[in-house]
Amino acid sequence: MVPTPQVCVSTLVTVSTMAVVDLYLLEQSMLGVRGLSGPSVWQCAAVLLGDVGFLLALRFVSAGVVSEARSPRRGFANALWFLFLSLLQLKLFFVCHNYRQERRPPDPLARKTLTLLLSICLPSLFLILTGADHMTPQRRKQEVRGRLLWVVVDLLDVLDLQAGLWEAQGGSTAGTAGATEQRLPIWAExxxxxxxxxxxxxxxxxxxxxxGATGLPGQRGPRKEALYPWLSLVTINIFTLALRGTGMLWYRDPRVSTVFLGKNLLALAVKLSSAWERHKQERGAAGAETVAGAEPGDSTLPSQSSEQGEGQAQGKAPPSHYHTLSRSQSHTLSHVSLEPTAAPLGPSFISHEL
Structure with missing residues (x-):
């Protein structure tokens, strides 16, 4: 069976990211504090076993991702993301730990290259797992892509905050004063x-x-309110803003990105204003429904009074005398109804006599 392009691209992204992080770990073990001539055997074996196990799991999970690409389910996509990110973050933890304890002058280019790799691979893998290309309505596809842009920006925001832990703005040998000024406590990191x-x-x-639940055609009915905007508002726009502000003002950390500080402030203002406008629209719609529900009962009274007024103006009897009029009219109609039957008898009788 020939693998689909989605499987090929997702496998390429995951395997290349893991391979690059493995190279960072091996390079740190080879040029670490102890000054070994090369990486030890157990480190290479642990890295190799971890990658083999990941590839075996990736083989089965990727097949599930392809099978649910055109369905509202995203269970295998979530499983693939969970598996990939858990193993990647475990390796990044040891990378950060080794960078913190090494005594040689740091290499800013290597650290920024690692950040660039993660900022490209993680959002691209997320976009592949969404399956947005399989959505047939073009308008719905554009709407989903607009929502995906917010998710990608949030991922880059979190990656920038995490990359400050291994990116160094200055060497650790620049002095104790500079080191204590630029480095957060171990518990804070x-x-x-x-x-x-x-x-x-x-x-x-x-x-x-x-x-996956709202991005496919043929699904009707009222949509549930999305959870992601509120989750992003609290965890990204508020908490990361507080973390960056604390690091910049309290610890004088120069690694804080002021660009993402401004982004979080703008996103906070935009989301709160849109939520307030939606609340006003819902309240206005509820008020209009209550007014519309009260109008039919009240409108019957003016209509009845207007009908009575018109009847009196034209000399007609009010509705209370309808029954008496109908009885008298029934008697008159009964006498009148006999006349047409008798009218044809006159000519026939004359013709018979002639």
Whole structure:
């Protein structure tokens, strides 16, 4: 069976990302603090076994991703993202730990290259797993792509916050004063790392589930309110803003990205204003429904009074005398109804006599 392009691209992205992070780990073990001439055997064996197990699991999970590409289910896509990100973050944790403890001058190019690799591979893998290309209505496809853009921007925001843990703006040998000024406490770095890990694991899975449930044609009925915008508002636009502000103002950390600070402020203002406008629209719609429900009962009274007024103006009796009029008219109609039957008898009788 020939693999689909989606399987080929997702496998290429995952395997290449894992291979590059493995090279970073082997390079750190070879040029680490102890000054070994090369990586040890157990480190190479552990990396090799981890990659083989990941490839075996990837073989079965990728087949499931292809089978549910045109269905609203995204269980295999969530499983693939969970498996890939868990193993990747475990390796990145050791990369950060080795960078923190090494005593040689840092290589900013290598660290920024790692950040660039992650900022390309993680969003691209997420876009592949969404299956947005399989959506047939063009308008719906454009709408889904607009929602995916917000998710990608949030992923880059979290990656920028996490990359500050291994990117160095200056060497650790520049002096104790500079080191204490530029380096966060170990507990703070651990807290930031695992918070970013939780966000990278949770937010794409929520977005995949919601896009899979609403992004396919033929699904009708009222749509449920999306959970991702509110989750992004709290975890990204508020908490990461607080973390960056604390690092910049309290710890004087120069690695804080002021660009994403501004992005979070703007996104916070836009989301709150849109939520307020939606609340006003819903309240206005509810008020209009209550007014529309009260209008039919009230409108009957003016109509009845107007009918009575018109009847009196034209000399007609009010509705209370309808029964008496109908009885008298029934007697008159009964006498009149006999006349047409007697009218044809006159000519026939005359013709018979003649």
């Amino acid at each position: 651990g807290l930031v790392f695992f918070y970013c890990y939780a966000l990278l694991l949770l937010l794409p899975c929520v977005a995949l589930t919601e896009l």
